[in-house]
Amino acid sequence: MKSLSLVVILLALGIVQANKVPEIYAGQSRSASSIIVDALEAIKVQMVEGWPQYGIPPLAPLEIHHKDFNYETGEMHANGALDDVIVSGLNEFEIVKMSVNLPLSRITMEFNFASLNLTTKYKADVGAGWQMARDGGAFLALEDLNISGQIRYSTGLVGSNNYLRIKGIQLQIVVGNVVSNIENLSKYRIVNRKLNEIIEEFINLTINDNVDFVTEWIDSTVTPACNNLIGDRTLKDIIDLIGGGGGNLI
Template structure:
């Protein structure tokens, strides 16, 4: 008889675990759909400030100081009249939120991105392999972009923050038209081609380093926006019970 009880308990436990798993998976799907809908609404309003962010499409920056000191390049200078277009054309391929594990998985793509402005730089690429300098207008086109990964969310006295981002990405097109590079002329044209090939190669070769820099930047910006925000606030926003201004 004791054996029968044990079997019954095991069956109940298995059924409960299966039911809990199904409920959890259903909740993940529901939250994923709601987050996707929220992002679609976010895309529609990227031409104006929202969620504590400036207008993102177009993204315009009057002046931006450059001070890059990485393994692949050391560059100092400035960008003026920076303008980025088409950021709002990103596509959310998939997004899921694990509320119990405090984990968000995502996969997004972007067909193209246009950047323009004026530059004034001086620096080196790959150590002392290439000294690069110049001043003038520039246009950059990026294409066939996607990014996927996992965002781990931490909590501190009920307030949440981004703890870690495991990021993967792909860049299929990088095309520059940088006038006045190395004094302009044919050398400038050749260097534009070299930069195009170098960026695409470096994006793959140094993917962990680049992904780390991007992740750290996202975490820094996001955690400033999340200061004083609870998981309940975020879930309320996802469920339409909290406004962006409240968060």
């Protein structure tokens, strides 16, 4: 989450940098929106190497060697670990819409991912009044994933507060199809396939039937994370960091 939050900051700051020096656009035919699209295309390429100067690892693909998990709801529980996690497709998105309103400090956008997919090896202890251990390989994909919404920001150039702030991130997420292939949920292949179908339907309904909840969760989680990472930095400080002026966001 921290790395992804930093990416959000980098995207937003590319735009607010334009707001800092609007005279740049006076002699150009390109709009701020097209400049940001170019910046996003460059970021998609850079995601292969990451941003080591900011502590951001490569994101295309994103690799996590080990991650413990602990999920409990009522009597149901699932405890275990994921190893050799690989998330692919984070940089393979289409920019459907990008509109920048400089006077209102607002970015309206829409992205579409053909497929975000995860492969991993898992070990889990699951149960609901009973207990069993499972392990094996796993594959999960979100296909035709659409993300749209707005980012509102304040450059701190007007008023007493000179710090850059992300004022709000309102994103709506809709998934077209979910593919789950988790091994060894059952020793019977037909039951294993049925359990994967249940997981697919659960994820699909969780995302598509709870759009407002997901939107509120993203805003309440990512917005403060971005601002915490920005800290007491002005717009000039951030521009210097992006431009290689030294320092670190972490």
